[in-house]
Amino acid sequence: MFSFSVPLGKLVRRVSRLRGGGSALPGLVVEKIDPGFMQRTLSTLPHGVAVVSGTNGKTTTTKMVVELLESQGLKVFTNRTGSNFTRGVAAALLGDVDWRGRLDADIAVLELDEAHAVHFVNRVPPRYSLLLNVLRDQLDRFGEIDKTAQLLQHIASKTTGTVVLNREDPRVARIADTLDGPEVRYFGLDDSLLSTFPNDDELRAGPGSPAPAAVQQKPPADVVLRRVGPDNADFEYDGGTVTTAMKLRGVYNIFNAAAALTLARSICGSGAAAADHAALLTALSQVAPAFGRGESLVVDGLPLDLVLVKNPSGFRLGLKSFPAGGYATMIAINDNYADGRDMSWLWDVDFESLRADGVDQLTGSRAYDMALRLQYDEVAVGAVNTEITPALAAFIAGAKDKPKRIFCTYTAMLAIRRELSKITTVEVVS
Amino acid sequence: MTPGTSASKGTIRVLQLYPRDMNIYGDWGNALVLQQRLKWHGYAPELLEYNVGDEFPDEVDIIVGGGGQDSGQLVIQDDLQSRAETLRGLAEDGTPMLLICGTYQLFGRFFKTRSGAVIPGIGVLDVETHGTDERLIGNVKVTTAEFGEVLGYENHSGQTTLGPGVAPLGTVPKGTGNNSSDGQEGARYRNIVASYLHGSLLPKNPAIADFLIRAAVERKYGSFTPGEPDDHFAVLAREHAARRPR
């Protein structure tokens, strides 16, 4: 069916690109004049739509799923711009459809923010969904963590084919009990790695705080992450364990690789016959982190790691995955809307691992909240400057002979990347 | 972090109430601040926890209770009722307490949910809370007579009104506080400070932390000789926080 909305939308997209505008306007236009555009276009895909949601790791996991599926010869449509909104998806579709509105792809893999995912799945029920975790993040937006779990449950309930769940996150695993339509598959973690993944129910209440009630019998998982080495990892599936090299850094990224592998196996078919496992593993070993998520740059001939931290569990995992020894450390905390305005979360992170080496530089609009936090954990603080540009310059100048690490919230990371792109090569994010 | 007790001016036992179920929005920060400031004032802190089903400790000098989700409040409700008499006794006897958000609500007379169900509180504070559809979220500034300007962050949908038996902690030039009508925030009764503010509350408001410590020490040892905590980061964090948008 030919619809005039597509040529018009594409035209708006071109014009807004020429004017340097964002991606939302053309999406808005096509949504207004042809509300069925997105649903109609996505419904033509032979493998349907896969949705990736959860608090932490959506971007990197979506990227992994796309690369795994491409290794199997599938053509994948994805929202690469990181636009989490229905409108962003519509805008991205406009860029990829031909002038008659046809999308040349086998499947769409979409990263969806929990809050917007509900609106989206009501209009476009996904064939697959991958639900990663429910963690405290931006409670000032979603209100309560149980509310976030309900949003994910809604996504699962609208899924027509397979729901992939994190077996180790009780709020996610419990979603299985509420489903009777879709198939459920899990990804899981070896017991020996569980301690590196504190969930929010185990947030530190005080020294010697008792562990919460023991977990009940765990269901079998399609893929289990068994071990994480310095540059490789062991995954177990189909009754065997394979060791594969990994470019990804940080245990939590590699756990999300198990999630991506489970979803890819659901889509391509598991078992020896269906998916090409050698190709899957090669693709997995070559996935690089999405920008800012454990990204390593080079400054003055030495590595500078950017670690995105946006909630207590993410910060704790970041500190655990990237030990402080031998590194100069900077922390950049902003409280813009996209970061979350509530600073409470800083008090749910233990900073004792930074005590031995101290922190060289603090910056961001809430740099002094961070300084105060470190004071109470008896971590020495070098310098504090709420302005990111001079703070970054001072940090780099003051640690010329050391590898560097910057823990930063989302908008602080954007500002730091902008500054760093003036002195080193930083991947351009479109 | 366990401090030596040898040179201390005395031991102060700080009880965290239901940290397992009522610990959201950085409530650990309040306990940590009390622990560290007690040390800086020359006293030996001892941190205790009370969770559902535990034995209630004999000797308690300060009590801190945090926020919780609706689910957390449901979990502790029966156990809290079974401790009501003990907690009322401690409150009347002048035990300093910091009650944040969910614990503040449950220490009142009742919480009436949106559906009309009435959850009884333990009646330590003459306040009542009504569930609403409106979520009150954002940075808050409170003007108080006792503690100067108090800064924090609120996130609640229960709205609390005070009875004649308690005084407000202060009034809100920025933010909402107890409810969306009377411009008041928190409650004061004997040595209890109750508030909707997290952030955590105590790190950026050391005046409240030191009030609780002074009250505990005077109650236990008769007089309090303060130390000299270094609060320059707290002062700067307050200045910057006060300028941030709602």
Ligand SMILES: [Zn+2]
């Ligand atoms: Zn609260």
